[in-house]
Amino acid sequence: MQIGFIGAGNMSTAIIKGLIDSRFTSPEQVTLTKSTAERSKAQADQLGVAFSSNNTELVQQADIIILGVKPQKLPDVLNEIASEIKDSKKIVVSIAAGFNITKIQSFLGDEAKIVRVMPNMNIAIRRSVSGLSFSDNFSVEEKQLVSELFEQLGVTYELAEKDFVTFTAIAGCSPAFTAMYIDGLTRAAVKNGLPYELAQAITLEAVSGTLELMKDKTLSSWDLINQVSSPGGTTIEGVASLENDGFIPSLFHAVDATIKKDQEMSKE
Ligand SMILES: NC(=O)c1ccc[n+]([C@@H]2O[C@H](COP(=O)([O-])OP(=O)(O)OC[C@H]3O[C@@H](n4cnc5c(N)ncnc54)[C@H](OP(=O)(O)O)[C@@H]3O)[C@@H](O)[C@H]2O)c1
Incomplete structure (x- = not known):
């Protein structure tokens, strides 16, 4: 099975490395293109895989084509490869x-x-949570193949396409939202006298430990909040302050804004 990557930036590079590291794919099974043949060669040499001098040639040789260009470039790329895809059994994976x-x-x-796939940046350490949505002409075996490919890179969920935008908002965007939360705690500690690096290291450990605890003990968010909020104590003061300042409504707004933007882009 040959896998072709059209576009080899952050996402595709992480996918290629993950597939090779997991031994799902050998380097000989991977071909890529970038915006120019020179850039394609340089990236392919760095990853130890093959490159094609153009997108049409890449599609001819591949069984699975992964579209890893930015959404603005996608119409041109789709027009370019359309005649090679029509009447073929090739699987096209879009992460846009x-x-x-x-x-x-x-x-x-x-x-x-x-197949539409929404991975997140955690794919770089094979810890992505990826949403998958298939057109209705996939066989069971074809679905299994694509699912197995993304399972090498983290956890997968097959979703109805109507739920894809919500998945994108809470999983695709989650690294950015989480980083903002960590940044807020870190800089609040700096304001109160801790050096930035120390404050960030402490925040990261506290956050990752909390996630492990919630998963390990299958705690809901409110189970945990109740457990750490001693009556009349410090934590409940902070929780009440976050509530007063609209912490939860801000997250609702952020998710809704992300969904709205995705829906607008789909209509363009
Ligand atoms: N980054 C994320 O967290 C994330 C999460 C989920 C989904 N996505 C989606 O993943 C896709 C890729 O994002 P990214 O962050 O990996 O972008 P990126 O780093 O900018 O990579 C885009 C790649 O596309 C190449 N390219 C541009 N025009 C091309 C053409 N005509 N033919 C072949 N290759 C071409 C670029 O090559 P040059 O370097 O030569 O210009 C570059 O290698 C986007 O659709 C994005 O929405 C990203």
């Missing part, structure tokens, strides 16, 4: 935000086998 299956099929034909 704002492009639903119908929109991709409008370029590649209604019969094209499209």
Whole structure:
């Protein structure tokens, strides 16, 4: 099985490294392209994989094509490869935000086998949570193959496409939202006298330990909040302050804004 990557930036590079590290794929099974042949060669040499001088040639040689270009570049790429995809059994994986299956099929034909995948940046350490949504012409075996591929890179969830935007908001965007939370705690500690590096190291340990505890003990958020909020104590003062300042409504707004933007991009 040959896997072709159109676009080899942050995401595709992390996927390629993860697939090779997990031995799901050998370097000989991977081909990539970037915006120019020179850049493709340089990146391929660095990763120890093959490159194609153009996207059409790459598609001809691949069984699975992973589209790793930015959403703005996707229409041009889809137009470029459409004739190679039509009437073929090739599987096209899109990781682009704002492009639903119908929109991709409008370029590649209604019969094209499209799987939309939303990984997150944690894929770089094979800890992604990836949402998968398939067009309705996939066989069980084909679905299994794509699922197994992304399981090498973390956890996967198959979703109805209507739920994809919500998944994107809480999983695709989660690294950024979480980093903002960590940054807020870190800089609040700096304001109170701790050096930045020390404050960030402490915050990271506290946050990752909390996540482990919640998973290990299968605690809900409110189970944990109740456990650490002693009556009349310090934690409940902070919790009440966050409530007063609209911490939870801000997260609702952020998720809603992300969903709205994704829906707008799908309509363009
Ligand atoms: N980053 C995230 O956290 C994240 C999460 C989920 C999904 N995604 C999605 O993943 C996709 C890629 O994001 P990214 O962060 O990896 O972007 P990126 O680092 O900017 O990589 C984009 C790649 O596309 C290449 N490219 C541009 N035009 C091309 C063309 N005509 N033919 C072939 N390759 C071309 C670029 O090559 P050059 O370097 O030569 O310009 C670059 O290698 C996006 O659709 C994004 O929405 C990203």
